[in-house]
Structures are given as structure tokens and as C-alpha cells.
Amino acid sequence: VWSERYDRELEDILVVQEEVAATVAAxxxxxxxxxxxxxxxDSIGLESYDYVLRAQALYYQVDKAANDEAIxxxxxxxxxxxxxxxxxxxxxxxxxxxxxxxxxxDNDGSRRMALELGxxxxxxxxTDSLAHALFAEILFDCDQSDLAEYHFLRALSLNPNDIAARxxxxxxxxxxxxxxxxxxxxxxxxxxxxxxxxxxxxxxxTVMFAARRYEDAAAAFExxxxxxxxxxxxxxxxxxxxxxxxxxxxxxxxFQETARREMPDYPGDSARDLRRMLKRMxxxxxxxxxxxxxxxxxxxxxx
Numbered sequence: 067v068w069s070e071r072y073d074r075e076l077e078d079i080l081v082v083q084e085e086v087a088a089t090v091a092a093x094x095x096x097x098x099x100x101x102x103x104x105x106x107x108d109s110i111g112l113e114s115y116d117y118v119l120r121a122q123a124l125y126y127q128v129d130k131a132a133n134d135e136a137i138x139x140x141x142x143x144x145x146x147x148x149x150x151x152x153x154x155x156x157x158x159x160x161x162x163x164x165x166x167x168x169x170x171x172d173n174d175g176s177r178r179m180a181l182e183l184g185x186x187x188x189x190x191x192x193t194d195s196l197a198h199a200l201f202a203e204i205l206f207d208c209d210q211s212d213l214a215e216y217h218f219l220r221a222l223s224l225n226p227n228d229i230a231a232r233x234x235x236x237x238x239x240x241x242x243x244x245x246x247x248x249x250x251x252x253x254x255x256x257x258x259x260x261x262x263x264x265x266x267x268x269x270x271x272t273v274m275f276a277a278r279r280y281e282d283a284a285a286a287f288e289x290x291x292x293x294x295x296x297x298x299x300x301x302x303x304x305x306x307x308x309x310x311x312x313x314x315x316x317x318x319x320x321f322q323e324t325a326r327r328e329m330p331d332y333p334g335d336s337a338r339d340l341r342r343m344l345k346r347m348x349x350x351x352x353x354x355x356x357x358x359x360x361x362x363x364x365x366x367x368x369x
Contacts, residue, residue, distance in 0.1 A: 117143035118153050125160055128265050128294035130169045130328045136160050151191035158183035159200040166207055166347055167296060168329045180204045188217075195224040199231035206238050206349075214238065229255045229262045233269050240273045241349040248273045264290060268297040272348065275300050276355050280307040295324040296347060303362035314366035337368050 117139045124136035137160045143153035161170070162180035170176040184201040191197065202217035218238065221231040236251035252270050255262065267286040274283035283304035287297060298321035305314035326332045333339035341360055350356045360368075 114143045114146040114150060114153070117146070118150070118156065121153075121156055121160075125156055125163070126263055126265065128163070128268070128296065130164075130167070133160050133163055133167075133169065137164075149190055151187045151194065151197065154183050154190065155187035155194070155197040155200050158187060158204060162200075162204045162207060166349075168325075168331065168343060168347070171330050173331075177204075177207060181208055193224060195221040195228045195231055197221075198224065199228065199234050203234050203238065206241070207346075211238075211242065227258050229259045229266070232258070233263060233266045236273060237269045237349065240269075240276050243355075245273065245277045249277070264292070265294060265297075268294055268300075271297060271304070272300050275304050275359070276350065278358075280304045284308060284310075295321055295328070298324075299344065299359075299363065300348070302366040303359055306362045306365035311366065318363060318366045318368060335369060337364060340368065 121136040121139040121143070124132040124139070127133075137157065140153050140157040140160065143150055144157060147153070158180045161176045161183065164170040165173045165176035165180065181204055184197075184204045187194075187197050188201055198217045198221035202214040202221065205211075205214035205217060215238075218231065218235040221228060222235070225231070232251045232255035236248045236255070239245075239248035239251060252266070252273060255266055256270075267289045271283045271286035274280075274286060283300065287293060287301040287304070290297065293301070298317045302314045302317035302321065305311070305317060322335055333343050337360055340363070341356070344359065345356060348356070348359065350359065
């Protein structure tokens with residue numbers, strides 16, 4: 067049925083079962099997505115679907131200009147078809163990113179808009195694993211962690227091989243202090259797709275820093291050819307803990323310069339000002355982790 071053949075010794079039967087389960091899940095997920103796409107072609111046409119595909123690629127860049135462009139494309143997609151669930155959840159995610167990255171003129175307003183759009187998307191289509199994962203991230207940012215975890219688990223039950231869901235879940239598990247579970251989700255995401263989403267190393271770097279594994283945090287950051295600016299403060303902190311103070315100071319300076327340019331209400335360069343911003347941006351739920359981050363940034367040269 068699945069056009070696959072598995073040759074193993076009998077004692078490897080559990081490995082075979084795991085491989086078959088993963089293959090079935092991935093195939094079902096792909097076929098469900100294909101069926102959803104064909105349905106959308108009938109109702110909204112190729113033009114709107116093209117808007118969604120282009121916007122999704124821009125969203126994954128984690129860049130202010132790209133995010134602004136994605137929002138414009140998704141607004142066109144929703145205007146074409148207000149019931150385009152994938153467009154709605156991506157639009158929600160873009161507004162959420164603008165909020166927690168402090169790119170929006172009204173960060174609280176963008177967060178509320180993200181929650182409303184996410185609710186609309188899930189109501190329209192309850193079978194999209196990516197939608198559940200993105201909605202879960204939004205819920206977590208809105209301090210609804212229990213409901214967020216439900217949607218993360220729903221995403222993974224729909225498609226256990228959704229690497230975006232795995233990576234986003236890893237970030238939130240880290241924020242909840244569940245570092246071992248977080249690292250396991252990163253490990254699975256990397257195994258499923260070693261060349262996957264470029265922001266997975268950013269999440270891995272953050273998780274490794276929280277686990278006090280500074281070499282691993284720095285190594286993960288260094289795999290990114292074009293790291294998001296929000297990854298730089300973690301890199302600065304990791305380099306500082308490793309005694310690589312010149313590199314630490316450089317990454318901190320780049321982060322601050324870009325933040326001043328992109329954030330309408332940049333709080334300032336003092337440790338007290340940045341702590342308030344980073345408390346939400348890095349999402350460390352443990353006060354000790356946030357204290358450790360700020361101490362590390364002081365080593366990097368933060369005033």
C-alpha cells in the first residue's frame with residue numbers, strides 16, 4: 067500500500083514499527099494537505115494560493131521587512147476568500163511575530179489580533195497541524211499555556227513529522243523549564259529533516275543556553291547563514307560565558323543596532339530596559355534563567 071519495503075532481523079521489529087509509523091504519518095499528512103490544496107484551488111483559485119505560499123516562505127525568514135510583506139500578501143489572500151483557513155493562521159502568526167519582536171506600533175493590539183485570527187482559522191479547519199502549532203504559540207504568548215499545550219499535542223497527533231510544530235513546541239517547553247523534553251523535540255525535528263527550517267538552530271541555541279551548554283548554543287547559532295536578529299542576544303550571552311568576549315560584544319552590538327532601527331518603541335540599551343523586553347522576547351519562564359541571561363549580557367558589555 068505504501069510502496070515501501072523493510073528488511074530487518076527479527077530483533078529489530080520495534081525499529082521497523084517506528085519507521086512504518088513515521089512513514090504512514092508523513093504520507094497521510096502529505097495526502098491530507100494535497101486534498102486540502104485541491105479543495106482550495108476550486109474555491110479561491112491559484113492566485114490566492116500563490117499569495118499563501120509566498121507569504122509562508124517570508125514568514126519563516128523571521129525578518130521585519132519579510133514579515134511586513136507577508137502580512138500584505140495574506141491580507142490579499144483573505145480578501146479573496148475570507149474562509150481561507152491557512153491564510154488566516156499565517157496572518158495571525160505574522161501579527162504575533164510582529165508583537166513579540168516589538169516591530170508593531172501597537173504590540174498589544176497585534177497580539178489581540180493574532181489571537182482572534184487564530185481562533186477563526188481553527189474554527190474553519192481543525193485538521194491542519196501547522197495551524198494548531200502556530201495557534202499554540204499565539205496562545206502561549208497570551209499566557210494560556212495549558213490550552214497552548216493542548217494545541218501543540220493536537221498538531222503532533224495530526225502529523226508527528228511536522229518539524230515546524232516540533233520546533234515551536236521545543237521553544238515553549240524550554241520556556242516552561244522542561245529542558246529535557248525541549249531537547250528531545252529538537253532532536254526529533256533534526257532527525258526528520260536535517261536541512262529543514264533555518265530558524266530551528268535559533269531555537270536550539272536558546273534551549274542549549276538555558277541548559278548551560280554554551281558550546282552547543284554557539285555552535286547552533288553558527289550554522290545559520292543569516293540568523294534572525296533575535297538570535298543574536300543569545301549568541302552574545304553564550305560567547306560571553308565561553309570567554310569569547312569580542313564576539314559576544316559584536317553580536318550584542320548588532321542586536322542593539324538592528325533593534326533600534328526596527329522597533330518603533332525601542333526601550334533603550336540599559337540592562338533594566340532590555341530585561342523588560344527580553345523577558346517577553348526570549349520567553350524564559352524561570353526567573354533564574356532570565357537572571358543568568360542578563361548576567362551573561364553584562365559580561366558581553368551591556369551597560
